[in-house]
Amino acid sequence: MFRFLTAGESHGPCLTVIIEGLPAHLPLDVEAVNAQLRRRQGGYGRGGRMKIERDQIEVLSGVRFGQTMGGPVTLRIENRDWVNWRERMSVAPVEAEIEPVTRVRPGHADLTGALKYGLDDVREVIERASSRETAARVAVGAVCAQLLAQFGVAIHSHVIAVGGVGYPPDAEPDVAQPDFWARVEASEMRCADADLTQRMIARILEGKRAGDTCGGVFEVIATGVPAGLGGYSQWDRRLSARIAQALMSIPSAKGVEIGGGFGLAALPGSQVHDVVRYEGGPDGRGWRHLTNHAGGVEGGISNGEPIVARVAVKPIPTLAHPLPSADARTGENIEQTRYERSDVCVVPAAGVVGEAMLAIALTDAWIEKFGGDSLSEQRRNVEGYLATLRREADSARVVE
Numbered sequence: 026m027f028r029f030l031t032a033g034e035s036h037g038p039c040l041t042v043i044i045e046g047l048p049a050h051l052p053l054d055v056e057a058v059n060a061q062l063r064r065r066q067g068g069y070g071r072g073g074r075m076k077i078e079r080d081q082i083e084v085l086s087g088v089r090f091g092q093t094m095g096g097p098v099t100l101r102i103e104n105r106d107w108v109n110w111r112e113r114m115s116v117a118p119v120e121a122e123i124e125p126v127t128r129v130r131p132g133h134a135d136l137t138g139a140l141k142y143g144l145d146d147v148r149e150v151i152e153r154a155s156s157r158e159t160a161a162r163v164a165v166g167a168v169c170a171q172l173l174a175q176f177g178v179a180i181h182s183h184v185i186a187v188g189g190v191g192y193p194p195d196a197e198p199d200v201a202q203p204d205f206w207a208r209v210e211a212s213e214m215r216c217a218d219a220d221l222t223q224r225m226i227a228r229i230l231e232g233k234r235a236g237d238t239c240g241g242v243f244e245v246i247a248t249g250v251p252a253g254l255g256g257y258s259q260w261d262r263r264l265s266a267r268i269a270q271a272l273m274s275i276p277s278a279k280g281v282e283i284g285g286g287f288g289l290a291a292l293p294g295s296q297v298h299d300v301v302r303y304e305g306g307p308d309g310r311g312w313r314h315l316t317n318h319a320g321g322v323e324g325g326i327s328n329g330e331p332i333v334a335r336v337a338v339k340p341i342p343t344l345a346h347p348l349p350s351a352d353a354r355t356g357e358n359i360e361q362t363r364y365e366r367s368d369v370c371v372v373p374a375a376g377v378v379g380e381a382m383l384a385i386a387l388t389d390a391w392i393e394k395f396g397g398d399s400l401s402e403q404r405r406n407v408e409g410y411l412a413t414l415r416r417e418a419d420s421a422r423v424v425e
């Protein structure tokens with residue numbers, strides 16, 4: 026029902042994405058999408074490419090007078106760097122001899138892609154495997170976030186740790202503080218704690234000086250998600266699985282936890298499961314849980330609490346002091362692979378991509394549940410469902 030497809034190479038003319046399944050008459054704020062693209066470009070530790078690009082979308086189809094029309098929405102993001110690559114990335118054959126890339130970089134798709142597609146110029150792998158593609162996903166996620174925001178769903182991310190410097194393992198940063206997200210947005214590390222921000226930056230600098238890179242952990246949170254998205258009937262309907270897949274698809278993601286995640290494995294059940302309460306009446310919050318170790322999903326279905334997930338991001342693979350590797354053409358072992366212009370730490374940017382991927386996973390489940398070809402039809406479905414939840418629960422209490 027909801028789907029999208031991205032296309033484009035890292036140094037090709039542009040990235041393109043076609044989004045299908047959005048309801049008609051969804052107002053589309055182009056500047057708000059561009060603001061998300063700028064957020065993806067930021068964060069301390071980014072490299073030279075981000076100084077070249079000024080990512081913004083051009084809307085090529087599906088929108089009229091600022092609103093979707095129900096048909097496919099096509100977005101285009103220009104690669105400003107393309108002008109430097111016209112010959113090397115030419116669609117037509119060229120006269121010039123273009124030197125192939127043959128030394129594979131450990132940790133990248135260089136070897137796996139070359140083997141899989143039978144390519145002997147690794148450039149043809151790098152171009153599509155590059156995380157540049159995540160700019161297109163951030164644009165899709167920003168559109169999804171605009172749909173979800175119509176219904177009070179908000180998505181945020183923040184950095185928990187970089188290179189081993191971060192909040193203590195069982196600390197739960199108090200994201201409910203009124204200025205928490207403003208502090209995250211003001212931090213170069215997208216971390217609400219100013220002292221931690223400085224220590225993370227120092228850690229990245231230390232890594233950079235050593236010709237090395239840093240990974241880390243980010244957390245992504247969606248609030249305002251009603252109970253009922255996803256399903257337990259089939260493995261691929263489970264919201265937790267859909268969220269995990271969406272987040273694991275981020276280049277460099279190596280682990281996803283939902284709620285208490287791996288930490289729950291060591292605890293007794295009595296300390297893990299979130300006590301259920303019902304607060305009826307006009308001022309009551311309805312169904313709620315006293316804690317949120319589940320991270321907002323029970324039985325593969327959203328339970329009305331914030332959806333909380335953490336993602337482990339590996340240190341990026343391009344090292345200024347490159348690792349030993351091998352030549353994809355000759356099989357010759359080499360002391361050092363190549364260095365290609367690169368970031369040093371992408372955890373804050375990966376968090377922004379994480380917000381987009383969570384927005385995409387939730388929109389998919391949202392449209393599956395609430396459907397509707399226009400925003401007003403969808404709104405009727407949402408409001409009808411929410412009212413029913415409430416009424417049924419209140420009347421159940423009367424019956425008791």
Ligand SMILES: Cc1cc2nc3c(=O)[nH]c(=O)nc-3n(C[C@H](O)[C@H](O)[C@H](O)COP(=O)(O)O)c2cc1C
Pocket residue numbers: 072132133134154155156159275276277278339341342343344366367368369371374375378
């Ligand atoms: C926003 C973002 C930017 C990235 N930038 C770089 C980079 O400049 N250099 C690099 O080596 N890896 C970078 N990565 C990570 C690689 O794209 C990724 O590690 C690689 O494609 C291999 O995929 P895998 O780590 O999922 O196995 C970035 C990842 C993200 C999410």
